[in-house]
Amino acid sequence: MLYACPCGCRTVGRLRFRPDVSGNPSWEWDGNRDAPTLNPSVNHVGHWHGWLRNGEWVSC
Numbered sequence: 001m002l003y004a005c006p007c008g009c010r011t012v013g014r015l016r017f018r019p020d021v022s023g024n025p026s027w028e029w030d031g032n033r034d035a036p037t038l039n040p041s042v043n044h045v046g047h048w049h050g051w052l053r054n055g056e057w058v059s060c
């Protein structure tokens, strides 16, 4: 999925959902499109690190 960096800089990042065979980092998605939850935490390097929980970005 594509997401805008939660820090507010408008950088767009990309997350892969599992299963992913490319060997790149990937995330477990709960299947909820309206209020997604991802595991593990998202680290937008140098910008922001936290969790997407029930559709909300939660800084850690």
Ligand SMILES: [Zn+2]
Binding pocket: 005, 006, 007, 008, 009, 010, 011, 044, 047, 048
């Ligand atoms: Zn940012």
